[in-house]
Amino acid sequence: MAWTDSEARAALTKLFAAAVASADPRVVLARHLPEPPMAGRVVVVGAGKSAAVMAAAVEDAWPHRTLSGVVVTRYGHGHPTRHIEVLEASHPVPDAAGAAAARVVLEAVAGLTAEDLVLFLVSGGGSALTTLPAPGLTLEDLMAVNRALLASGATINEMNCIRRHLSAFSGGRLALAAAPARVVTLAISDVPGDDPAAIASGPTVPDPTSFAQARALVAHYRMVLPAAVTAHLAAAAEETPKPGDPRLGKVDYRFIATPRLALEAAAEVARKLGLTPLILGDALEGEAREVGKVLAGIATSARAHGHPLSGPCVLLSGGETTVTIGTEGGGRGGRNGEALLGCAVTLDGAPGIWALMGDTDGIDGSEDNAGAIAAPDTLARARVAGLDPRAVLGRHDSYTLFKALGDLLETGPTLTNVNDFRAVLVG
Known part of the structure; x- marks a missing residue:
């Protein structure tokens, strides 16, 4: 049975909560x-x-x-x-x-x-x-x-x-x-x-x-x-x-x-939810939007070909990405929002794939959110709201987009920190 939007979002939120709780x-x-x-x-x-x-x-x-x-x-x-x-x-x-x-x-x-x-x-x-x-x-x-x-x-x-x-x-x-x-x-x-x-x-x-x-x-x-x-x-x-x-x-x-222990805690909860977890690593680094693009490619392969594993599954990863701001400056948003938007833009509305990316300390960069959630309809809803997702990504303004869609992950300070947590759910 295919996962519904509400089921996928609830599952991703539970995985993030499990990762944070493991480091309390x-x-x-x-x-x-x-x-x-x-x-x-x-x-x-x-x-x-x-x-x-x-x-x-x-x-x-x-x-x-x-x-x-x-x-x-x-x-x-x-x-x-x-x-x-x-x-x-x-x-x-x-x-x-x-x-x-x-x-x-x-x-x-x-x-x-x-x-x-x-x-x-x-x-x-x-x-x-x-x-x-x-x-x-x-x-x-x-x-x-x-x-x-x-x-x-x-x-x-x-x-x-x-x-x-x-x-x-x-x-x-x-x-x-x-x-x-x-x-x-x-x-x-x-x-x-x-x-x-x-x-x-x-x-x-x-x-x-x-x-x-x-x-x-x-x-x-x-x-x-x-x-x-x-x-x-x-x-x-x-x-x-x-x-x-x-x-x-x-x-x-x-x-x-540690980040690894947090990913293992999330994996345990994923199994209870009927998802097969795959921990890609706790030290994924690189430009945030490029990491998001890579995760989108792996999720697309899982959805279309069952490699590296078949759905329903969840791809888990950690590690600190970076956002390089050019001389033109940037908008609002941390590295997790940027990685997530990079993932969503690459997926381009592919069905059956949701993602959550957030900082386990509850604050993504200098904003008031831990991260955000993206769904198959994220880009379509952004365009209805008058936002061009690629242009938003180009000016590092992911917070504005996810806030407009009501898709920010807002936990407040969690009083712990095992770095970034990323989960891509393939239904």
Whole structure:
């Protein structure tokens, strides 16, 4: 029996909800906690979109421990805590509140002993939220760098390589500040491959990249950066700590949620709904509209030929795409809306195929939606509304189109983040 529009939409929404729920710190964090110290202090610090709810989860798991510390999260992503201070700052463009919060975090771990334990709670968004300039640089310099990075088309790993070499907080520097205390990092991964050095630019782990690599990336993407930044990268005066650096001691890094686990949770729900799931990967990267085009091609093959699998099925994928904005600027919409519209334009009204693409943190880019849903009639309804889908895609204005159709996925902040979630349903 063919899937109806309402059935397909309901199924896709359930899959997204399952992916988000699998990364809820209130459910998954406690089982990853280390043994508390026998006599030393427990200092909890953190950065990221999930930092506040992660801190609350630690307090719930250790109700009888004396805890102190501070975490920084995105504006609007706060959560009540009893002992751990919660600060808020700007994301994705950093602000003075984030720089001040990074200093407070560094102060919180200063002067500890080998008997003490530092819990670092890290999740996506941590880089922007703790943008603390290296000596000789200003916040305005790093804000200009961040704008250049977001417009460059660089991958998240490439962006973080550059950020680490301009920061007084990232690239292992937080761990150096906490020494000789034991540092245990509890992480929600939002990066392809779950590389600890890339999550929030790796404040507690060695940095395998170099100033030379950062300079090469700037040249490759032809970024125009402030003169002070260019001079800092050229001088390479203080390299980040590298693997094997004795100052970092033993790195204890624990993942509590990852994109792969989120996709597996969605796949389990898909089977219960009568859909055969195929996880294409948790690290699909590239220009958003091109990723959407590729997913449309796979779905078309499944629908027409039963390859790589027959319907009813759902193609699941994760990973962070990019949107390269030209000199003409762009409209409204994040990378998930752009990928979804690219998919819909390529499908061109093909029957029996629906798709949902959204950010698991509930915010696609800087808008108020997590993403959107596209259906076989999306392009036709857009044209009735006076919108040319290809022109909308050309000016990066997917939010306007999906809002006009009432097809935005609006969840509000989910207080977790395992990056993008994409599901293409073939009925």
